Amino acid sequence: MVGYKQLTKTDYVQGVISQNRSVLARAITLVESIHVDHRDLADCVLTSLLPYAGKARRIGITGVPGVGKSTFIETLGKRLTSMGHRVAVLAVDPTSTRTGGSILGDKTRMQELARDPAAFIRPSPTSGTLGGVARATRESMVLCEAAGYDVILVETVGVGQSETTVAEMVDFFLALMLPGAGDELQGLKKGLIEIADMIVVNKADGVTKTAAKRAASEYMRALHILRPVSPNWTPSAYTCSALNGDGLEDIWRGIETHRSIFTDSGELVGKRREQRVRWMWSMIQDRLINIIENNQSIQKIANTLENEVMEDQITPGMAVAKIIAAINFE
Numbered sequence: 001m002v003g004y005k006q007l008t009k010t011d012y013v014q015g016v017i018s019q020n021r022s023v024l025a026r027a028i029t030l031v032e033s034i035h036v037d038h039r040d041l042a043d044c045v046l047t048s049l050l051p052y053a054g055k056a057r058r059i060g061i062t063g064v065p066g067v068g069k070s071t072f073i074e075t076l077g078k079r080l081t082s083m084g085h086r087v088a089v090l091a092v093d094p095t096s097t098r099t100g101g102s103i104l105g106d107k108t109r110m111q112e113l114a115r116d117p118a119a120f121i122r123p124s125p126t127s128g129t130l131g132g133v134a135r136a137t138r139e140s141m142v143l144c145e146a147a148g149y150d151v152i153l154v155e156t157v158g159v160g161q162s163e164t165t166v167a168e169m170v171d172f173f174l175a176l177m178l179p180g181a182g183d184e185l186q187g188l189k190k191g192l193i194e195i196a197d198m199i200v201v202n203k204a205d206g207v208t209k210t211a212a213k214r215a216a217s218e219y220m221r222a223l224h225i226l227r228p229v230s231p232n233w234t235p236s237a238y239t240c241s242a243l244n245g246d247g248l249e250d251i252w253r254g255i256e257t258h259r260s261i262f263t264d265s266g267e268l269v270g271k272r273r274e275q276r277v278r279w280m281w282s283m284i285q286d287r288l289i290n291i292i293e294n295n296q297s298i299q300k301i302a303n304t305l306e307n308e309v310m311e312d313q314i315t316p317g318m319a320v321a322k323i324i325a326a327i328n329f330e
Contacts, residue, residue: 009045012027072240075245212239
């Protein structure tokens with residue numbers, strides 16, 4: 001079953017449940033595929049594995065390039081596996097087709113964690129839209145949880161819409177910040193602060209230790225001004241050194257406190273339910289777009305309508321109605 005022969009639904013399900021890393025990797029490749037036959041099989045596999053999933057801590061981690069995200073994830077991951085946790089690292093990087101695959105570089109830099117038998121690292125697909133990558137990541141979380149990983153770290157490249165997308169698929173969203181960053185990042189920081197459950201200023205060591213503490217204090221002041229997203233949780237700012245692990249114990253304690261509060265209040269269950277509904281509608285949008293892009297007759301109509309919209313011959317709303325009418329929903 002572990003070889004390269006075609007696997008059946010039973011092969012995938014039993015392999016994932018038995019924590020076979022090779023089968024898990026192939027199952028993730030399956031859910032990443034947009035081929036119709038693969039999607040049908042993937043849906044069957046995921047449905048069978050749902051009862052085994054859903055119990056892990058889902059943590060999103062973001063940060064601009066250079067913030068030390070890979071080092072942070074590796075150091076945190078190693079600490080968690082030493083505590084008896086099984087850790088899966090998933091990446092969301094829809095820009096990799098343009099940048100040359102930075103996430104693969106991150107995996108190379110996490111060599112120690114990658115060799116840890118209690119850890120599993122999976123880069124994002126190297127092509128596709130953010131929606132497609134996010135769908136694959138959500139489904140990969142289900143697979144990793146069914147395979148016994150109780151901590152899922154979802155990494156985002158740290159720019160643009162990917163941050164919001166990741167924040168909407170995890171239980172806890174952590175934003176890594178640089179100490180003493182310039183004004184050019186203020187807009188990005190503001191957006192992050194509004195959706196983060198925790199701000200962590202990294203590189204609190206050596207000559208930047210004082211700057212990191214000062215930055216954390218500034219973020220704390222900003223967090224107190226903003227209205228918390230949850231009535232049960234007020235985000236805080238921490239400092240840490242991903243190089244030597246200083247501050248990670250407090251950070252993990254904060255994450256565990258958040259989980260305990262959300263579990264006891266019932267907010268975690270409600271949040272997961274809302275996420276599943278958003279996931280459903282996101283997949284509907286993806287499937288409709290896929291139908292339009294892969295049906296030649298509909299694509300021809302769409303191209304004509306695009307020109308008519310550009311020339312102000314019809315309204316965008318009318319064009320949408322005609323494209324929807326052209327889709328065969330039977």
